[in-house]
Amino acid sequence: MLQSVNYGGSSHSNFGLVSGANLLYNDLRTVEGTGAASSDMGDNATVGIRQEVATNSSIVASLGNLNLNSIIDTEDKGRFVMDLFFTKASDRFLLWERGMNSKMLVEALDDTGSVLSSYLFNSNNSQYTGFGIDTKEITYTQKVGSQGLLLNGATSKRLRLTASGAVSNGPDFKVVSTPVPEPATIVGTLLAAGAAFSARRKKQQATEAEA
Secondary structure, eight states: OOOOEEETTEEEOOOBOEEEEEEEEEOOOOSTTOSSEEEEOBTTOSSOOOBSSOOHHHHHHHHSSSOTTOEEEEOTTOEEEEEEEEEEEESEEEEEEESSOOEEEEEEEOTTSOEEEEEEEEGGGOEEEEEEEOBSSOOSOEEEEEEEEEOTTOOEEEEEEEEEGGGTTOOEEEEEEOOOOOHHHHHHHHHHHHHHHHHHHHHHHHHHHHO
16 A cells, blocks of 8 residues: 655655546457456455456546555557546656556646646656566566656646557556645645744844843
């Protein structure tokens, strides 16, 4: 279970999860090893779902939790296009990819569907997490890589993910967001910092007066 991540010199544990999905295209599954996106889960996972042909509901079941063994699995030559929806907008998203051997186009969209930012997720640039997983479909352990995506000023609560067949090599992935702080939270933090500074200043003045 994902508990926290460290980046930018800080630990973060407030995650945004996938709350909705729209599967725009998914290669048909005909025989074993064909098709594209499916839902998969770890052998001992307690949350998630295993479903050979992904649906909107199975995608949410796979990605709408903090279990890193609960993933979307893609066949090596499969092609899919899916939109993922988050409850709150964010300017940063965290991805984990099993196998560390795949690519995937990630596009952040606004409410009208226009592209705010696009990025080619390439597992060659991922950082090895130090652990591996196997799932009910894959009977051996594969390394898991992680990568963070920053939207450079834009915020979005909708990602479009595209796997382009053999070029993408079947990404098996998990994605969450780290929500942008609410304005009230930022103001509260600034006020708290200001109060602390004021208290220190008064203490310093009192010390100087006594001297």
